[in-house]
Amino acid sequence: MTIAEDVYAVGVKDWNLRSFHGYSTPFGTTYNAYLILDQKNTLIDTVKGPFFDTLLHNIERILPCEKIGYIISNHAEMDHSGCLVEIARRAPGATIICSTRGRDALLSQFGQIPGNIKVVESGETLSIGKKTLQFFHTPMVHWPESMVTWMPEDGILFSNDAFGQHYASPETFADEVGCDIAIHEARKYYANIVNPYNRSVVRALELLSGLNMAMIAPSHGLIWRKKEDVARILSCYGRWSGNKPGKTVLIAYNTMWGSTRIMAKECYNAIVDAGFRAEMFDLDVSDISDIAAAVVDSACLLLGASIMHAAVLPAMTTLVGYLGSLKFSGRFSWTFGSYGWAENSFRAFEEAVGKAGFPLAGQGFYTRYVPDRNAINSLLLTVNKFVINRLKESHFEP
Ligand SMILES: Cc1cc2nc3c(=O)[nH]c(=O)nc-3n(C[C@H](O)[C@H](O)[C@H](O)COP(=O)(O)O)c2cc1C
Ligand SMILES: [Fe+2]
Ligand SMILES: [Fe+2]
Incomplete structure (x- = not known):
């Protein structure tokens, strides 16, 4: 599935999940990963371990895994890093990109990781050919090592868990199911996963405020691609992180x-x-x-x-x-x-x-x-x- 020119959604849908460590997921969830074809083919995040075969299938429909040049690890939690070792093994030339704390967390979880790890600073850019990636650290949104990846040429923010929803459906984009449903699910995600770190969210929103986002592609659930939907989820995050009382x-x-x-x-x-x-x-x-x-x-x-x-x-x-x-x-x-x-x-x-x-x-x-x-x-x-x-x-x- 293409989400922009040379950008593919290669993640998986976990239809059967009913509890994400205690968070009820009546619709299941998705673990979104993205593949960008360029001089250096780049995989953004992987998926939960048991879904490796599906991830590999989705990648190899587009190109042989060994042709991946960069693997971006925005977040070390296992729902996104669970296939990192296996993918790195099948892409021996690939460099893994993560934050310093990302490297520490990955090594603590997996012991050894095949291939090179390149640590990136917040704001650092990386040319992958025609396209550029820029990394912004978003500590405690929602883990210490969390970061997001920005692709200015297409205006896509690969936001990992931020702006995500535990929601599996046949659709890929928020506007296909209706923005209200996507916002409702994003609110549940925010409350249960992100709310304890409101102050970090405020800082992250400030850091990202200069980006002219055409699309937000999170690591769970639906992608926000309409201008008004992108604006709406950003404004919701602004409101929710302010912890203002509501009306009910x-x-x-x-x-x-x-x-x-x-x-x-x-x-x-x-x-x-x-x-x-x-x-x-x-x-x-x-x-x-x-x-x-x-x-x-x-x-x-x-x-x-x-x-x-x-x-x-x-x-x-x-x-x-x-x-x-x-x-x-x-x-x-x-x-x-x-x-x-x-x-x-x-x-x-x-x-x-x-x-x-x-x-x-x-x-x-x-x-x-x-x-x-x-x-x-x-x-x-x-x-x-x-x-x-x-x-x-x-x-x-x-
Ligand atoms: C298993 C059981 C244990 C109870 N333990 C207490 C207790 O420790 N102290 C108390 O004041 N009432 C206790 N009660 C009485 C209940 O609090 C009381 O029946 C109350 O009206 C129940 O309200 P409810 O219908 O909203 O559950 C107990 C009742 C049951 C069935
Ligand atoms: Fe996470
Ligand atoms: Fe996640």
């Missing part, structure tokens, strides 16, 4: 016998009736990586759970711990739930939510066993006071 009230809850669900639904109705957007996740049927994605567009989080063995239900503990690791900021929280005999078990929960980066708007609301009408009325008063009024006071536009 996110309600996540977990329940054993339904009391906490009753409370969650009452909160949801009150918030929607007040004219705000709300989104609700039951942890029994929701995936934490989808909830993380929703946090990106959330104004605040309402977290509800019941007490089991003197702690909130474990799925809630897991969610709070996970969201904490993603280092969100700028969103407040409020907690609710149901208990049988020991309300004070919620203190540790409140503390954990605060520590996860979601400061509590006020005292949570907890009901003993099943909430009766009085309890619901008190719940609604409290959610009004701490959530709805606060959203109104902050001149938050629904």
